[in-house]
Amino acid sequence: MGKRCKTELLSWGISLASLLVALYFLPSLPAQVPTHWNMAGQIDGYGPPLSILQMPLIALGLNLMLSFLPLIDPKRQNYQKFTGVYHMLRLILSLFFAGLTGILLYSSYHPGALQVNALILAGIGLMLSFIGNYLPKIKPNYFVGMRTPWALASETVWRKTHRLSGFLWFAGGLVLAVMGFVLHGVALFAACMVLLVVIVGIPFVFSFLAFRKEQK
DSSP states (O other), X not given: OOHHHHHHHHHHHHHHHHHHHHHHHGGGSOSSXXXXXXXXXOEEEEEOXXXXXXXXXXXXXXXXXXXHHHHHOTTGGGGGGSHHHHHHHHHHHHXXXXXXXXXXXXXXXXXXXXXXXXXXXXXXXXXXXXXXHHGXXXXXXXXXXXXXXXXXXXXXXXXXXXXXXXXXXXXXXXXXXXXXXXXXXXXXXXXXXHHHIIIIIHHHHHHHHHHHHHHO
């Protein structure tokens, strides 16, 4: 069995195992489980025990969707050039949602015991860093990566945009992983918005400028 196939099976296995674990604990969960936390990290939303199944089901749904996307992409021939990276991205997403399931389960039995906001931001940050590490290896397609119109119109612009995006996502993800533990409330929200503009806005503008430069 090839390494790529093993990575794909591992993605499915982690998502399915996450669902089975949630189902195992379902009968013993409290009548209401935490489902939302405010900016101060306090629980401000509850739901029925079945809410715990949301994250594993989303993970399985994403795996299913990502299995079919290459089949309908007009640039589907390019997926052969980054198949290993594509499956690794699926694995990263599966691990992230499995982690979320674990946090929600623990918080259901021990409300307020975890810094949930900080842990989730740390998970998102690490996920962004890992994805950033693989972004430069993604080839032109319509579903994965920084798919600006200018990057899709030029392979050179695509390559330059993803090289920059990879660096910004890797560095920005590490910053985000730490931010949740040192900032709180409005300051944390503002910092997250600034970081979002940096890792998305800068590559977007750069892609446009790189395309204009290429055309001239």
